[in-house]
Amino acid sequence: MMQPLDKDALNSLQITSMREDTSEVVEPLHLRSDLLDSKLVPILEERFKEAQQCLSHSPLAAIMLCGSFLEGLLLGIAQKKPEEFKHSRKSPKDKNGKPKAFKDWTLAQFIDVACEIELLRLDVKKFSHVLRDFRNYIHPYK
Structure with a gap:
């Protein structure tokens, strides 16, 4: 039996403060290894x-x-x-119908599965896809 994801641990990822005019770290993040791969x-x-x-001087970066953070977080x-991820209806499958290895998933697939579960x-989910689209603008021909 699969154990549910710890929603309290996920809620701890909320950003609670931001300053627009600084290049300092406003809020440190402390991830828990029970939430993702240590x-x-x-x-x-x-x-x-x-x-x-x-944020204040290099918005594209x-x-x-x-x-990158979102993709790493969902992968972790x-x-x-x-x-939970592989048994999702939305998990990407190989030609034999078996779930693909995580290394072969796209960020879009991680986002869709994470929402489904x-x-x-x-x-x-919607914001994550917008972030993914903007992240893809780094390619010169997009």
Whole structure:
């Protein structure tokens, strides 16, 4: 039997304060290893810190970092709760109908599955896809 995701741990990811005119870290992030793969915790905490530092002077870099953070966060949670992600109706399948390895998932697929398993609310899903679209603008021909 699959254990449900810890909603309190997810709620702790809320940003509660922001200052527009600074390149300082406004709010540190402390991820819990019971929420996601512990190897990703320091990487994601650093991405979050860098994104905050870029907000006032490098908005495109901040968007790229936020997209990277989101993808890493969803991957880390999926690695911690693989059965919930892989048994989702929305999980990407190979030609034999078996769930693909997480390394072969796109950010869009992680977002859709996370919403379907009620990890993300619909409004967060929509925002996440917008973030993903903007992140993809870094490609010169988009």
